Amino acid sequence: MRAKTIISTFLFQASLIGAQGVPVRKLPGEFDIDGNTIIFEGTDGFDSMMRCSGNTVIQLTPDKKFVACCLDGQHLTGDEKTGFDCCADDHDRVGSAATGYHCCPKGQIFDGQVCKAEEKKEEETCANGKILVNGKCACPPGTKEIEDGTCEKEECSSGLETGKCYEFTAENGERLVFAGAWGYAVGPETKARRSGKFRFCKDKECAAGQPINPSDMFYMQDVHGHPRTGTRPNQWLNNAANGRHIGKTNDFSKAGKFSVSKWPCGKYCLSGFSAGLGIACPAADPSMSFYENDTQACMRFEITEIPCDIRKDENNCIWNNSPDQCCGGKVDCSAAKL
Structure with a gap:
């Protein structure tokens, strides 16, 4: 218990810390403030006191570790390295070891003689519409x-290229699968029905690295063979039209001619190059067909890049085109919290 008798009174006149600015004292761990007096337990068990004299009042640093006697309307600012000052409102202790320190209006510097606005470095300007990066x-x-x-505005990219492989996910969450005699259908994957792995090509040789835009014609090659036997891999989706189900063909002259365009919300509109693309007939797992009488018809899919060969080391880079793997470059992820 702290003793009730105050046996020592200090007039707060001499600085214990800092060679410049206002005198300060370092406060003990626990203390009480009574008006213009600070009371704390001394080393001998009796209360000790620090009091400001004259017309000064007690001011503490924001961390409540140091105290000084300042005039009314001033606040204590600074630290052990730079020293302390009693500065007026909207002023701070600024300067450097070379120039010394002084109270200056906030936002200004002290050059050793006067307070002044900090000189801004002249910013480099760029010509031809360029910016400084x-x-x-x-x-x-x-x-x-x-x-x-x-600088010229870049055309927006579809994000799709020849030579790369993709899978298709319909709006109901199911994949575009090869369903044998039914051709390609939107439905669940089973032992007998595997999701297609579609390589996009602009020619039979499938030269890689060419962008695919909505005005381009391309072909689709399914890397997968028959789910049970593995037969008929790397065949082309055919040109079945007007209700006939699109399936596979090894004859490039009968390959279907496709086009694709970006659609809102990360989707793509898959269609034919000169014909439309739609459901072949009403079914729980609808197949596809080209339609010559409705050239604007298309089927909406989410198209995701997947490895053409799952055993290539380069697959480690497949998500490098986007910081968010769930976006995969299909939508603008600039606002995503990464």
Whole structure:
């Protein structure tokens, strides 16, 4: 229990910490403030006291570790390294070891003689519509530099390329599968029905790395063979039309001619290049067919890039086109919390 008798009174005049600025004292771990007096337990068990004299009042640093006697309307600012000051409202102790320290209006610096606004470095300006990126002039996002050095708006990409393989997921969450005699249908995967692994090609040789835009014609090659026997791998989806079910063919001249366009919410609109694409006939697991009389018809799918060969090390990079693997580059993930 703290003794009730105060045996020592300090007039707060000499600095114990800091060679510049206002005198301060370091406070003990526990103390009480009574008006303009600080009371704490001394080392000998009796209460000790610190009191501001004259017209000064007690002011503590924000961390309540140091105390000084300041005039009314001032606050205590600074630290053990720079020293302390009693500064007016909207002022802070600023400066450096080279210039010394002084109370200056917030946002200003002390140059050793006066307080002044900090000089801003002249920002480098870029020409031709470029902006400063990491200290260098570059075209803004969504644009590219052309031969004359100016920036030109980039065309939006479908994100699809020849030579790559994709799987199709319908709006009901089921895949586009090969259903044998029924051709390709939207339905669940079973032992006899495997999700297609579709390689996109612009020619029979399937040259890789070519972008696929809505105005491009392309062919689809299913890497998978028959689920049970493994036969008929790497065959083309055929050109069955007007209600006939699209299936497989080894004859490139009978390969179906497709087109694809981005659709809202990460989907794609899969259609024919000159014909439309739709459901072949009403069924729980509908098959597909080209329609010559409805060229704008399409079937909506989520298209996801998957490895053409699951045993290639390059598959480790398949998600590098997006920081969010769930987006996979199909939608704008710039606002995602990563």
